[in-house]
Amino acid sequence: MISRNTRDLMSVAFGGLFARKVRTILLLMGPVIGVAAIVAAVGLTDSAKGDLKAKVAQLGTNLIEAKAASSFGSQNPTLPIDAVRRAEQVKTVEKVASVVQLTDIIVSPYPQAKAKYETTPIPVVATDTRLPYVLEVPLTSGRWINASDNENAVRAVVIGSGLANELGYLPGESRTIDLADKPYGVIGVLGKVELDPSLDNAAFISFASADADFIKEDVLPTKLYVRSTAGTEQVTSDALRTAISLGGPKEVATEIKAEALQLAAQSDRQLQLIVASMGLLAIIVGGIGIANVMSISVMQRSTEIGIRRALGHTRRTIAQQFLLEAMVVGFIGGILGVLLGAFAILVGVWLSGWVFVLQTWIPPAGVVLAIVVSIIAGLYPARRAAKLEPLETLRLG
């Protein structure tokens, strides 16, 4: 609970501000314009990248790709056979899926089209049952390759969303496509993989089918998709390289899939800084304005101050009265500035079709900044007011 004296002080400060409306509006101008400029600067530059930011947030930044780096002497580099198990040893790894990129398999929707697809080959990827779960991409229709498909080496294929489009595949349609002349039944369509668009055109089959139909030697993974604990992608990515190669001859390269997207989503810091510093300049000039207007006000109100002193108000109380007026100006000006700034962002977003972004810490920070600047500006006039001698201001007869 606030003390009665504090409440008295507030009623005096608010009363003084309310009674001199024009002067109060003048005082408010600085913090309002300054805070509005800062809020708008940060908000608009953030909003310009708002859709990308939302995308990064939605896709997650923790998808890591680990693939065999081409080392001397091998044209199709592979990872060790137990790469998944090795990757799972890394504590920050949450889930892993492995794939084998197959080469020299001509995929054709029907035998007559083979010539065309020879020139623009469709990548074939053998993979485990966990891939959509690790990519966090659902199927748009049908189902994914399951354990039973894998055990029985069923000739089942899941196609990427781009490929489904190209082939004019309808959801639920029963369709067979040829993989190196072997008929595979399409069982599902994988959704769009934003973080790895190369998968959108691929055809996915089980390891067992790959082993049975296409690969003579051991089926060795060429690539892992890994989800790490959020925020640990860099350390996980570094740890994976050693964990998978274990000092062996097979070198591993890793890539954080969202890195490029994150980079693109970053606001133009330089522009933000320039406009925000202009806002800061505005608020400082506003602060000087407050100091100025309040000093004049102290002169004009010197008789009032003298009377208050004669009536028993202490110097401290007089100083607090002016400081509180400054603080209230900062508070109201800050709130109005945030509202004005937010409105400017809305207009900008509306004009450019961006996504409205205003980080939650900005409005309170703007108000606090306005209050701090106003209080600092009020210090000098408050001191002057407190120093006035009642005897000199009252002009006794």
Add this chain to the structure above:
Amino acid sequence: MTEVFSESIPESQAPFLQLTDVSRVYGEEVKVFAMRNVSLSIMPGDFMAIVGPSGSGKSTMLGLLGCLDLPTSGSIKIAGEEITTLDDPSRTRLRGRTIGFVFQQFHLIAHLSALGNVETALLYRGLKPAERREKAMDALERVGLGPRHDHRPVQLSGGEQQRVAIARSLVTDPIIVLADEPTGALDSTNAENVMQIFESLRSSERAVVLVTHDQGVAGRADRKVSMRDGEIVADEYKVLS
């Protein structure tokens, strides 16, 4: 009118305000004695006028009595408390508790209503707003301005403004009401009205001090202190026959 000397003041009563050997000197090299070795006691129930020609030290006296100024030497006691050794905040609070001011120029706060002006004297005293308002209303009613309580100073005549100022000086229940040329800015009708209010303030719980060079005003007082060149040259009591 009979002249009575200060020795005749009843010894049993303690003075509200006591000046002992007070001097107030202005200037460093050329010293101006605005007041020189003045001793004066203001007693409960006093209705006193301080008179003197221009430059005699009336305003200086008012500043010292009102605890707005400090003497160069000597002692000033208000309600037995030595004020010359008090620090500024304590002196300010003592002033607020014990002294009410009425000024020639009224000195009301322009943006506040009559009630707001009277309430200003009651701020920072731990009062609830309702209590403060009630006390201020009572004071305004005492000077006959209850119905005008929400009027701003500009909406009031000079006489009414001075009555608001009197209400403001009374609302804290001071032991001394100090009025500086209170009728100086008023026409004769309003001046008469204000003087009647001052006369009605006579009480054994209070002393009223009017600083004036208007002999008519001074003539209404029970006690007249005359100053010249910073010294008290006469201290007379009027005895009603």
